[in-house]
Amino acid sequence: MEDLCEITVPTLDTDDDRYNTVATVATDWPLDSQQEWKMSKPVRCLAATAATLTLMVGLGACTAGPTTETVASPYPALPPPPMAEPAATCDQDKGSWAVGKAADETLVAKVLGDTGAKRSRILRPGMMVTMEFDGTRVNIRVDNDNLVLAVTCG
Numbered sequence: 001m002e003d004l005c006e007i008t009v010p011t012l013d014t015d016d017d018r019y020n021t022v023a024t025v026a027t028d029w030p031l032d033s034q035q036e037w038k039m040s041k042p043v044r045c046l047a048a049t050a051a052t053l054t055l056m057v058g059l060g061a062c063t064a065g066p067t068t069e070t071v072a073s074p075y076p077a078l079p080p081p082p083m084a085e086p087a088a089t090c091d092q093d094k095g096s097w098a099v100g101k102a103a104d105e106t107l108v109a110k111v112l113g114d115t116g117a118k119r120s121r122i123l124r125p126g127m128m129v130t131m132e133f134d135g136t137r138v139n140i141r142v143d144n145d146n147l148v149l150a151v152t153c154g
Contacts, residue, residue, distance in 0.1 A: 088135030090117040090153035095138060098148045103140055111138060111151060 095111040103122055112120045117138035123129055125144055133154045141150040 088153070090115050090135055090138050092138065092151055092153045095140075095151035098140070098151055101148055103142045103146050103148050107148070108140060111140060115151070115153065117153065 092115060095115040097114075098107055098111050101107055108120055108122065115138045118136040119134070120138045120140060123139055123141045125142075135153060137154060139150075139152045139154060140148055141152070143149055
């Protein structure tokens, strides 16, 4: 006993990128006389459709994906990033003269110039401070009376 079920399954035609249809699935399953009345033609067609779709999805996962082709860009290439500046320009020994003196704007400017640092920060007692090292920065650590305790780079 062979019945033909017509099903429509969308497939992508790779030549022209349009959807085409596939049809006709044979449902020639051996059934004994007691089971045949339980499985009518619509049920067999539905089962054949489900099996076909499952097979198509399973095999579709095995196909090769889209190819990556090198396409020339209409835009010019970007220049390479600039080189990083030298890591350390600060010399803390040249700022040691400030220890014990009051930290005012004049002292900070002189320490900045003497040490060769590009930036400065004043660190007060209990102040939260980031711990990254910056070789172009001078740290001026002061006490509660604003007297310089230490001059360090970083």
